[in-house]
Amino acid sequence: MGVKKYATVEEAVLCVRRRRRHRVRILNEIEEELSNIRSRLDSGSKDVGVWQRKSGYKQRFSTQEIWKQLRVSKPSCAWAKGIWISQATPKYAFIAWLASLDRLSTLDRVTKWSRGLDETCVLCKSAKETKDHLFFECTYSTQIWEFIVKGVMGSSYTNRWEEIMVVVCDTSREKKSLFLIRYSLQAVLYEVWRVRNKVRHGEKLLPLLVIKRMLDKGIRNKISMMRKKRLKGMEDMIQLWFSYRM
Numbered sequence: 292m293g294v295k296k297y298a299t300v301e302e303a304v305l306c307v308r309r310r311r312r313h314r315v316r317i318l319n320e321i322e323e324e325l326s327n328i329r330s331r332l333d334s335g336s337k338d339v340g341v342w343q344r345k346s347g348y349k350q351r352f353s354t355q356e357i358w359k360q361l362r363v364s365k366p367s368c369a370w371a372k373g374i375w376i377s378q379a380t381p382k383y384a385f386i387a388w389l390a391s392l393d394r395l396s397t398l399d400r401v402t403k404w405s406r407g408l409d410e411t412c413v414l415c416k417s418a419k420e421t422k423d424h425l426f427f428e429c430t431y432s433t434q435i436w437e438f439i440v441k442g443v444m445g446s447s448y449t450n451r452w453e454e455i456m457v458v459v460c461d462t463s464r465e466k467k468s469l470f471l472i473r474y475s476l477q478a479v480l481y482e483v484w485r486v487r488n489k490v491r492h493g494e495k496l497l498p499l500l501v502i503k504r505m506l507d508k509g510i511r512n513k514i515s516m517m518r519k520k521r522l523k524g525m526e527d528m529i530q531l532w533f534s535y536r537m
């Protein structure tokens with residue numbers, strides 16, 4: 292073609308050479324394209340940079356569109372908004388995330404790789420330990436759950452995991468109550484999981500009253516800390532918490 296192997300488009304267009312006919316189709320197409328560019332330049336139209344957008348080549352750049360073009364998008368996770376909440380305590384949110392994925396090492400899962408293990412729940416000793424049993428169908432943990440959230444959940448109170456997930460994802464609920472339910476869920480999950488691990492490693496089961504008091508105090512401390520930050524829409528939350536505790 293008389294064009295250097297590593298020439299840029301600009302060099303190919305601007306190098307002085309006569310158009311030729313080729314036996315190979317692609318070379319004729321390249322000639323055609325080069326001559327198109329050349330005639331466009333001759334007609335005086337300005338050379339501009341463009342971006343490939345959804346609606347074709349455009350001069351305006353959109354980071355959002357480029358980002359979407361670069362990544363492979365997957366359907367959004369339905370419960371993510373109920374778990375990754377603003378003002379969460381990281382260690383609580385982490386355990387809540389693992390529980391949502393059913394990735395905590397509950398005994399039903401452990402026995403899959405370690406056969407012959409006793410699967411009985413260490414808290415109530417009367418049912419198989421699964422995520423759904425531990426949170427919060429177990430006679431021990433359900434009492435803690437009920438004590439902490441029954442007031443704030445009101446008529447939507449439930450101890451079934453699937454239904455709890457629906458409640459924490461229901462954004463039509465009043466903002467402060469929703470936060471209290473979500474935060475309480477994470478705090479109770481964390482505490483039940485901690486107590487369960489302690490018992491499993493030989494420690495004594497703590498009296499329910501002690502855990503209930505500890506959780507209530509922990510949640511109140513969180514609310515007090517948030518009050519100092521003066522978060523918009525989160526005013527008077529401590530009064531609200533007390534009103535549900537009556």
Ligand SMILES: [Zn+2]
Nearest residue numbers: 412414415429
């Ligand atoms: Zn149990």
